[in-house]
Amino acid sequence: MSQKLSCKVALVTGGTSGIGLATAKRFVAEGAYVFITGRRQTELDAAVNEIGKNVMGIQGDVSNLADLDRLYATIEQEQGHLDVIFANAGVGQPIPLGSITEEHFDKTFNTNVKGLLFTVQKALPLIPEGGSIILNASTASIVGTPAFSVYGATKAAVRSFARNWTLDLKERKIRVNAISPGMVPTPGYDQFGFSEEQAKEFVESQAKNIPLGRVGTPDEIAKAVVFLASDDSSFVNGIELFVDGGMAQI
Structure with a gap:
């Protein structure tokens, strides 16, 4: 069976759980060598062990530019280049207008916008012609959700990055696309502060709005x-690919 990413070198930020970990596994299964990042060493080590082969974990926070410099120095030393970036690391917490704090705003924008921007920009010297950059956006970029205005605003910025960077990088033939997942329960939902029962109710309430049910x-x-x-x-470039069961499409 042919492998779609044979001999490619890829980076997945926020690769220790959920969508990031699942993607890193898929990348390796398709023939890539993968670097993953995560803020907590214990979880990073566990993810590397779970993936099993052709993977290296590098601890760091994407909102910390020194951590990004160290990340890319390591990638350059280990592999010399980078064919694929999945800029996946992100945070989100439900806080309604009227209760939003400066700390909440800064944390969300520093990771989802600043961190993603510099994740891509600092990687550019390592990306050859024909590389692929995928930005993790969200259906929140176009659909309003109570208490998620700050998160939604960061994801709208991510979508805008994809459009503009497609033009900035056209001479190098580097493709930039955004992927916008819908409701996908992951360990990241822990940051919502829900109890187990509340989390279950939230997911069930959202599923009612998804055409696939x-x-x-x-x-x-x-x-x-x-x-x-x-x-x-x-031949796919500059798009926002919704993977949401139709939730944001109707």
Whole structure:
């Protein structure tokens, strides 16, 4: 069986759980060597062990530019180049207008916007002509959700990055696309502060708005990221690919 990412070198930020981990697994299964990042060493080590082969974990926070410099120095030393970036690391917490704090705003924008921007910009010297950059956006970029205005604003910025960077990088033939997952329960939902019962109720309430009648899985998102990373999408550039069961499409 042919492998869609054979001999490619890829980076997945926020690769220790959920969509990031599922994507790193898919990348390796498709023949890539993968670097993953995460803020917590214990979780990073566990993810590397779970992936099993052709993977290296590098601890760091994407909102910390020194950590990004160290990341890319390591990638350059280990592999010399980078064919694919999945800028996946992100945070989100439900806080309604009237209760938004400066700390909440700064944390969300520093990771989802500043961190993503410099994740891509600092990687550019390592990306050869024909590389693929995939930005993890969200259906929140176009659909309003109570208490998620700050998060939604960061994801709208991510979508804008994809459009503009497509033009900035056209001479190098580097493709930039955004993927926008819908409702996909992951360990990242822990930051919402829900109890187990509240989390279940939240997911069930959201599933009612999805034409397919269910929420998605991290692996379903990962398969779509593989498509955007591979030559199967060689003429796909600047798009926002919704993988949401139709939730934001009707």
